[in-house]
Amino acid sequence: MSRSFHFVSGLSAIAFAALAACSPSGSDEAAMSDEPAVVETGTGAEDTSPEGSAEYRSRDELMAEFDAALEQAQATNGDGSPAIWTMSDEDTTVHIFGTVHLMRPDLDWRTDEFTEKFNSADLLVLELDMVSEEGQQAVARDFLSRGFYGDGRTLSNELPDPVLTAFEEALSGLNLPVSAFDPMEPWMAAVNLSVLQLQSDGFDPNAGIEQILIADAEAAGKEFAFLETAADQAAIFDELPEDTQAAYLYETSITLGDTSRTLDQVVDEWRDGDVEGLGMLVANPDTGGGDGIYDALFVERNENWVPQIEGFLDDVEGTVFVAVGAGHLAGPDSVITLLRDKGYEIEGP
Structure with missing residues (x-):
């Protein structure tokens, strides 16, 4: 599976919103166009990779890998609704729910079980602060400060030729010039590219699960808590080696036309509650797991979150609703697996 999809699945909704909002100056008309972008990646850019390069795989290779994983995922089934897990002690109940950070606005995903458990909660726990003005300012400050060069370098001068060629071809479908992205580091350019494509295909950060939960929680007067900071999330990307960032931008560029299809498939697995498939x-x-990406996006963060979730059992009386990216609740290193390995009895798949 391409690096690009792991990055798309790893960012929080407010980060997407902030990154999308910082669309390159002078390109607002293109970014806001109602016409879907058409990006031809079946031939061309992916063929520019150096022969024998392990860094730059072709689109066909990347999508074959995804399709193989998809075939395995579709061979398993959930119970037909997004999964919810529950752990408790004598005075505290903790519900854990997986989110999707960008959604199609017309998707109906709520169930009676979700509504009952969410409404019962006194405290909503999210990955990071998307609620307060201070939290939103931190997102803008930390993501933008880490995502832009700020030292005179430019993206078009820093990228290897195969990556620049692929990026130019992807941007041509969005009617955007590379120069508009020149202040950005490769990871920031890749995330913006993915978000612009997803938005043009009908996905909306404002329809992401976190944004909906925040609005509902505020209306109900719930309290909030957060598992990490915007600086924590931004550091995951900014501290990646430059060649890894370049490879990420390359793979994002050559698979851009497939981004919405892959996210649709993930949403289908999430909506079915198929945790194994997800x-x-x-x-x-x-x-x-290439270049430590899997460890940085999932393993290390899951390990950091588990003690905090345990702490809710000790420190909170009542009901807690924890909502984090669904990928953190699936796979061999999931939050759920780590909690069960520590001996907690958890209801759910």
Whole structure:
């Protein structure tokens, strides 16, 4: 599976919203166009990779890998609704729910079980603060400060020729010039590219599960808590080696036309509650572990979150609703697996 999809599945909704909002200056008309972008990646850019390069695989290779994982995922089934897990002690109940950060606005995903458990909660726990003004300012500050060069370098001068060629071809379908992205580091350019494509195909950060939960929680007067900071999330990307960032941008560029299809497939698995299938597509160390990406996006963060979730049992009386990216609750290193390995009895798949 391409690096690009693991990055798309790893960002929180507010990060997507902030990144999409910082569309390159002078390109607002293209970014806001109602016409779907058409990006031809079947031939051309992917063929520019150096012969024998392990860094730059072709689109056909990347999508064959995804389709193989998809075939395995579709061979398993859930119970027909998004999964919810529950752990408890004598005075605290913790519900754990997987989210999708960008959704199609017309998708109906709520169930009676979800509504009952969410409404019962006094505290909503999210990955990071998307609620307060301070939290939103931190997202803008930390993502933008880490995602832009700021030292005179430009993206078009820093990228290897095969990556630049692929990026130019992808941008041509969105009617955007590379120069508009020149202040950005490769990871920031890749995330913006993915978000612009998904938005042009009908996905909306405002329809992401977190945004909906925040609005409902505020209306109900719930309290909020957060598992990490915007600086934590931004550092995951910014601290990747430059060649890894370049490879990420390359794979994002040559598979851009497939981005919405792959996310649709993941949403289908999530909506069915097929945790095993979701793990195959999103949190799979065999297809997403190159260059430490899988460890950085999933393993390390899951390990950091588990003690905090345990702490809710000790420190909170009442009901807690934890909502994190669905990929963190699937696969061999999931939050659920880590909690069960520590001896907790958890209801759910």
